[in-house]
Amino acid sequence: xxxxxxxxxxxxxEGLVPAIAQDAQDGTILMVAWMNREALDMTAREGRAVYWxxxxxxxxxxxxxxxxxxxxxxxxxxxxxxxxxxRVQQRGGIACHTGRRSCFFQxxxxxxxxxxEPVLKDPDAIYSKHPD
Amino acid sequence: xxxxxxxxxxxxxEGLVPAIAQDAQDGTILMVAWMNREALDMTAREGRAVYWxxxxxxxxxxxxxxxxxxxxxxxxxxxxxxxxxxRVQQRGGIACHTGRRSCFFQxxxxxxxxxxEPVLKDPDAIYSKHPD
Numbered sequence: 001x002x003x004x005x006x007x008x009x010x011x012x013x014e015g016l017v018p019a020i021a022q023d024a025q026d027g028t029i030l031m032v033a034w035m036n037r038e039a040l041d042m043t044a045r046e047g048r049a050v051y052w053x054x055x056x057x058x059x060x061x062x063x064x065x066x067x068x069x070x071x072x073x074x075x076x077x078x079x080x081x082x083x084x085x086x087r088v089q090q091r092g093g094i095a096c097h098t099g100r101r102s103c104f105f106q107x108x109x110x111x112x113x114x115x116x117e118p119v120l121k122d123p124d125a126i127y128s129k130h131p132d
Numbered sequence: 133x134x135x136x137x138x139x140x141x142x143x144x145x146e147g148l149v150p151a152i153a154q155d156a157q158d159g160t161i162l163m164v165a166w167m168n169r170e171a172l173d174m175t176a177r178e179g180r181a182v183y184w185x186x187x188x189x190x191x192x193x194x195x196x197x198x199x200x201x202x203x204x205x206x207x208x209x210x211x212x213x214x215x216x217x218x219r220v221q222q223r224g225g226i227a228c229h230t231g232r233r234s235c236f237f238q239x240x241x242x243x244x245x246x247x248x249e250p251v252l253k254d255p256d257a258i259y260s261k262h263p264d
Contacts, residue, residue, distance in 0.1 A: 005244050027159020032215045075240040079228055083164045085236045104217045108207040112137050
């Protein structure tokens with residue numbers, strides 16, 4: 001199949017694009033991570049989210065350590081072609097490496113960031129090696 | 133008031149942070165834009181989204197041209213402190229400079245990006261100068 005759709009994405013100088021994962025059922029924004037060309041291609045082919053870890057400099061299949069895979073029902077691209085959005089079903093209901101459902105658990109209240117989402121599972125019980 | 137909350141944000145080397153705007157009512161992801169420190173501070177103070185335009189190199193009060201302001205009900209920060217999320221009420225129901233509700237109107241279908249959201253208003257009728 002043609003790779004025109006991958007060529008349409010405006011990759012950064014490092015060859016990356018930010019990807020937002022949104023819960024397909026209730027719209028909760030779960031996390032933002034980076035993809036390179038291969039990660040986006042694999043995500044589309046496999047229907048499971050694959051990201052690029054900038055810290056570990058490798059492909060990172062979401063859930064490979066935690067079991068918290070993301071089944072992808074839809075892939076979208078924004079008007080500037082420089083942000084990807086995935087609609088996903090989040091296995092285990094936990095996307096964040098802190099054991100919370102969403103990474104966006106800090107809310108600004110009266111000039112400070114307040115944690116407003118509970119830890120659903122102890123990260124030590126989720127990961128044996130690297131958080132994903 | 134202390135600016136500790138602004139210092140907690142992990143700004144890029146250019147002093148920016150990406151900000152996702154989400155419809156507060158139904159969870160639709162409307163757009164992603166950049167903020168510098170001043171933009172985020174103003175957004176928090178005024179309760180209206182202010183971004184930083186990288187192309188025009190100036191603060192950009194969303195809706196200043198179009199009237200499509202974003203009233204901000206909540207500001208969140210992710211676990212890495214490097215992505216901001218706003219929950220907003222979108223004036224006019226249009227966030228995208230193409231006249232669509234959301235900037236994420238291209239969906240991947242069988243290896244190509246397909247436009248799946250209608251233009252609600254002709255951009256020429258929205259903007260007299262610069263799109264916002």
